């Protein structure tokens with residue numbers, strides 16, 4: 361990838377996505393589940409650019425969405441309604457209504473109270489809402505606490521006993537059709553055992569539901585497959601699929617997988633330009649034009665992203681904090697990054713930035729968000745314009761008095 365040419369053409373800070381890499385990851389995972397009916401439902405939250413969604417739609421992907429905005433994006437990107445799932449702990453009435461009217465595959469229900477709302481709204485609409493229940497299997501996924509979701513002290517899903525009550529209610533309802541079961545224990549998973557254990561618990565639940573004549577069609581294993589940011593040993597898609605499939609013996613059920621990070625993280629690069637070098641008494645800072653409002657993960661989770669100079673630079677290296685212009689001490693892209701002495705306008709590439717990068721961005725400090733570019737077959741194209749000051753004030757300007 362010619363980062364220098366891309367930075368020259370589109371300026372910095374800039375997100376660049378390798379669509380061909382995304383395709384390879386998609387095909388690898390799809391292949392791992394061959395021999396079973398399966399749907400990969402791309403987790404739109406990982407990277408919700410419309411062109412990225414469209415790319416997955418063209419590969420045959422479904423979409424896992426956590427707001428009606430994401431459902432609308434998925435539809436606009438060309439994903440068929442019957443491959444769209446809607447998850448999330450706090451869906452509003454309007455969101456539930458729109459999802460039912462759009463006739464998506466199912467709503468992933470995350471509480472008994474929500475099930476009551478879905479039933480009420482479906483009845484109002486004189487429709488039957490397909491639902492799945494998100495089960496919290498109380499398994500420690502061994503990942504960062506902020507992205508761990510399958511323990512009883514997390515806000516997600518319901519315990520097995522509540523889930524059972526919800527399925528019985530749904531089966532007896534004239535407005536609900538229980539078609540699936542869902543779990544997602546966390547993100548950036550690098551150990552197989554918790555996934556296997558969670559899947560076993562949920563598969564047993566499917567069997568116990570069959571025993572009371574509730575036959576589900578979809579076994580939704582969530583997302584979570586980890587990727588390499590910093591030399592982690594990751595799970596091979598084949599082993600992942602085998603672990604899941606081993607728990608499903610004897611069940612005729614379609615597997616749904618909701619990968620996000622696995623498909624996009626290492627397809628993405630964040631390009632940023634050096635503004636200044638600064639040596640304080642204790643510390644060297646490399647100040648760049650990208651910041652926490654562009655890439656929040658280092659500030660939010662202390663996440664590691666490999667950073668390298670793009671421009672040819674020589675000489676001794678030393679440790680520097682790579683920081684942005686945002687007015688927060690927590691605004692950094694890397695701590696103690698080994699870098700040569702850099703000059704004004706030298707370019708840095710931040711790796712593994714394709715998931716939870718742009719999407720977590722903000723306009724903090726009235727900074728316009730970066731442009732986004734897609735590269736495929738050696739050709740690049742702009743897929744989101746850089747935000748201008750006018751875009752940032754558009755919803756406020758008319759209220760000046």
Ligand SMILES: Cc1ncc(COP(=O)(O)O)c(C=O)c1O
Nearest residue numbers: 403544547583584618619620621
């Ligand atoms: C329900 C659900 N599905 C899928 C995902 C995607 O996870 P990942 O990007 O780790 O694959 C998430 C992420 O938080 C999630 O909450």
